[in-house]
Amino acid sequence: MNNRKISQYEDLLRDVRTNGQRGDDRTGTGTISVFGRQIRFDLDAGFPLVTTKRVHFKSIALELLWFLSGDSNARWLQDRGVTIWDEWANEDGNLGPIYGVQWRSWPAPEDRAIDQIEQLIKSLRANPESRRHVVSAWNPASLHQMALVPCHVLFQFHVSQGRLSCQLYQRSADMFLGVPFNIASYSLLTMMLAQQLDLEPGEFIWTGGDCHIYLNHLEAVDRQLERSPYPNPQLTFNRKPPAIFDYQYEDISLLDYRHHPLITAPVAV
Numbered sequence: 001m002n003n004r005k006i007s008q009y010e011d012l013l014r015d016v017r018t019n020g021q022r023g024d025d026r027t028g029t030g031t032i033s034v035f036g037r038q039i040r041f042d043l044d045a046g047f048p049l050v051t052t053k054r055v056h057f058k059s060i061a062l063e064l065l066w067f068l069s070g071d072s073n074a075r076w077l078q079d080r081g082v083t084i085w086d087e088w089a090n091e092d093g094n095l096g097p098i099y100g101v102q103w104r105s106w107p108a109p110e111d112r113a114i115d116q117i118e119q120l121i122k123s124l125r126a127n128p129e130s131r132r133h134v135v136s137a138w139n140p141a142s143l144h145q146m147a148l149v150p151c152h153v154l155f156q157f158h159v160s161q162g163r164l165s166c167q168l169y170q171r172s173a174d175m176f177l178g179v180p181f182n183i184a185s186y187s188l189l190t191m192m193l194a195q196q197l198d199l200e201p202g203e204f205i206w207t208g209g210d211c212h213i214y215l216n217h218l219e220a221v222d223r224q225l226e227r228s229p230y231p232n233p234q235l236t237f238n239r240k241p242p243a244i245f246d247y248q249y250e251d252i253s254l255l256d257y258r259h260h261p262l263i264t265a266p267v268a269v
């Protein structure tokens with residue numbers, strides 16, 4: 001079965017490497033890209049953290065907790081040693097109303113704010129069979145204020161046979177640096193929600209729009225593609241926090257993460 005393989009990410013990376021078309025992009029770096037791809041991960045077959053290079057899980061987990069807290073200032077991350085948003089932040093750490101703000105306080109008329117995560121949890125509890133468990137970060141009225149418009153734009157949860165699944169639509173996908181983060185981040189979110197709702201984690205389905213490799217990542221990608229994936233690590237929680245907003249980094253344990261050495265490459269700004 002495709003969703004129980006351990007090489008979905010590497011297979012897609014190879015697909016883009018082989019079939020990507022040369023093009024220019026906003027950052028001036030240049031890419032090879034394909035449009036429209038999907039990969040799926042069975043979350044009871046281990047945690048889908050890429051093993052063909054070292055991926056810094058702590059940055060991923062802290063970024064997710066930062067989104068969930070509704071914060072969009074990079075200071076909170078910087079105070080915890082996470083530097084992945086530095087290039088886009090101004091001198092005060094400000095990034096404008098990016099993910100955290102749209103998830104937790106989407107601006108609505110009459111100065112109201114919509115907490116999409118709170119509503120999501122309520123709807124998953126009250127009406128698990130609903131086909132409307134959707135969260136959107138793409139707010140056309142706020143895009144001009146954001147340091148970077150959302151890449152992971154919309155996600156939907158689905159409950160079937162006691163299992164909670166998630167599908168993400170990512171409009172733009174930096175295959176080498178961003179996608180390993182995005183897969184792990186949404187898989188972790190799905191496992192946290194499943195724990196809160198007393199459901200089993202189901203599948204994480206990643207759907208990508210423009211899937212690209214930056215030209216200055218090609219050598220790094222070629223090195224990575226010579227490597228064979230290891231079995232997935234396991235992810236467990238050390239306690240059940242009272243609510244989805246109460247998780248701390250220390251509540252999350254990543255076990256048996258066997259990986260190949262780090263491969264570094266510059267991020268395109």
Ligand SMILES: Nc1nc(=O)c2c([nH]1)NC[C@@H]1CN(c3ccc(C(=O)N[C@@H](CCC(=O)O)C(=O)O)cc3)CN21
Pocket residue numbers: 055056059083084085148174177178179181263264265267268269
């Ligand atoms: N071009 C680009 N690619 C991205 O993936 C990306 C952006 N821009 N802008 C916004 C966020 C920031 N994200 C980032 C930014 C940097 C790394 C990065 O440099 N990763 C290194 C080091 C990780 C660390 O310091 O923890 C890596 O080896 O994975 C990863 C994701 C994902 N996003």
Ligand SMILES: O=c1ccn([C@H]2C[C@H](O)[C@@H](COP(=O)(O)O)O2)c(=O)[nH]1
Pocket residue numbers: 026027148149151152172173174175177178179182268
């Ligand atoms: O979570 C993320 C955030 C960003 N990216 C990548 C995708 C692109 O390479 C850039 C964004 O540039 P746009 O011109 O706005 O598409 O950042 C990612 O892969 N994952």
